[in-house]
Amino acid sequence: MKNSSFILVLLGAAVLFIAFRWAYSSDSSKEEPEKVTCSSTIEDIMTRTSVRSYSDKKVAKETVDTLLRAAMAAPTAMNKQPWRFVVIEKRELLDSIAAKFKSMTMAAKAPLAVVMCGDMIAAIEGEGREYWVQDVSAASENLLLAAHAVGLGAVWCGIYPIAERVNYFSKMLELSDNIVPMACICIGYPEGINQPKDKWKPEYVHYNSWQ
């Protein structure tokens, strides 16, 4: 085959290919309905549950770092990142938390807990100040999900805004005045089976207006 004929055949094939692609991409009636793929992120969100019972297995320092990195990847208002973290590993501190608060007895079995705090100096000034709670909460949820993703179990125990809890943790951890403890997340390798709850309620969802 001559060179010129070969180029013509090649050009013809290219034109046919482009026309075919165009016809199929521009005809919306031929489009398949959008599929909602279930990534492992969605899977982790749907299977996370509060874990209050832990085995004796220690949590490696690198794993704790992974959890803290995940926490600090959360969004914050004006990117202020007003979160601060106190990792508790000392047995006597964990035991004293469990003894003091009925709702935190799991701390006695947990190999560690992370106290999620807000720094009032780093927080937004003025009307947006209380956003710090949402910022630290976003970090807390990230930490819970990361814990679940690496095979740990964790539970968020509320501190702020309960004055007795805030005072207790502030004193125990010798926090400076600008640091407010918001939650104590107990963490460990799960013992037993922990089933996630199905909380899906379509009636809680409204579109465009409450009506």
Ligand SMILES: Cc1cc2nc3c(=O)[nH]c(=O)nc-3n(C[C@H](O)[C@H](O)[C@H](O)COP(=O)(O)O)c2cc1C
């Ligand atoms: C702000 C807040 C405070 C919580 N405080 C406690 C607590 O003090 N003790 C506890 O065992 N669980 C506590 N939890 C965990 C909830 O009880 C738990 O998330 C809820 O029952 C839903 O269960 P799930 O996490 O397995 O989906 C708290 C959760 C949040 C978000």
